[in-house]
Amino acid sequence: MARWKTYRFHLGSPLAGFSVRMALPVLSWSWFQLRISTLLLLVLLASVIIGWQRDRNDLSDQIIDLEVELAQVRGMKSSWSIEQLYGPPxxxxxxxxxxxxxxxxADGQDEWVIAQFENEVSPAELQIYETYNPGAxxxxxxxxxxxxxxxVWQxxxxxxQGSGGGVSKIPLETIWRTKKVKVYLASKKVRGWNEIDAIGLVDQSGDVQWTRHAEASSSYGAQYSRGVFISRSFF
Structure with missing residues (x-):
């Protein structure tokens, strides 16, 4: 706890001038020790939280690796499913x-897609291959x-809208390295299914990674054999 001590300040010569007396706090050693211990406790707590989060992320990566391997073994993709985002367009x-x-x-709710990539990089750009009803x-x-x-972008x-499709190249200005991005779509404002064929993450060197695993708010995911082009009438 702080205690107070009176200090005298004199301005001018010894024969002329004026003096000011001020009471200032003097910090005790016990107060200083208390503040240091609190700081160390906060640092320790932050370290534990960061370590736990990293372990959780490592476990998530291991689960993703297993899911990717299982998908390769099955060798089949459902049409309009989230697996259609994997790899290049x-x-x-x-x-x-x-x-x-x-x-x-088609327009029941706004949607989102999470795309995960192989390597963590300093991102420069995201490339979204929109193939049907773009603009969302x-x-x-x-x-x-x-x-x-x-x-990082809005x-x-x-x-x-109305362009048929194209590649949306979105700059990613951030200090964070990443291998996981989330794309938000205002689906209710753009009529029809807003279809995406692929998502590429471009690093500062211009190299592109393609999605190796993805999640979505929802997926049409009808069961058809891999690689078959099936058109769907929705009017």
Missing amino acids: DTLAFGDYGTAWASAS VYKVSVFTPIGNEVT GPDPTP
């Missing part, structure tokens, strides 16, 4: 094809190495 034309991901409903992308976030979600979709 393979939808050969704009339109309603089962080789792209589509949400469960409005926000992108990245996940930091300890799992926090950080919004704005109108670079591929406009």
Whole structure:
């Protein structure tokens, strides 16, 4: 606890001038020790939380590795399923094809997609291959190495509505290295299924990684054989 001590300050010569007396706190050693111990406790607590988060992320990565291996063993993708986002783009034309991901409903709710990549990089750009009813992308976030979600871009979709499709190239200006991004779609504002064929993460050197695992708010996911182009009428 602090105690107070009176100090005298004199301004001027010894024969002329004026003096000021002020009471100032003097910190005791016990108070200083208390503050140091509190700081050390906070540092320890933060270290435990960060370590726990990293272990959790490592476990999540191991689960993803297992799911990717199982998907390769099965050797089959459901049309319009989340697995259609894996790897480089393979939808050969704009339109309603089962080789792209589509949400469960056309306009029932706003949607999101999480794409995970092999390596953690300093990102420069995200490339979103929109193949049907584009224009719904409005926000992108990245996940930091300890799992926090950080919004890095918001704005109108670079591929406009009515254009048929295209590659939305979105700059990712962030100090965080990442291998996991989240794409938000205003699906209710853009009529029809807003289909995405692939998502690529570009690093500062210009190298592109393609999605190796993904999650989505919903998925149409009808069962069809891999690689078959199936068009769906929705009017």
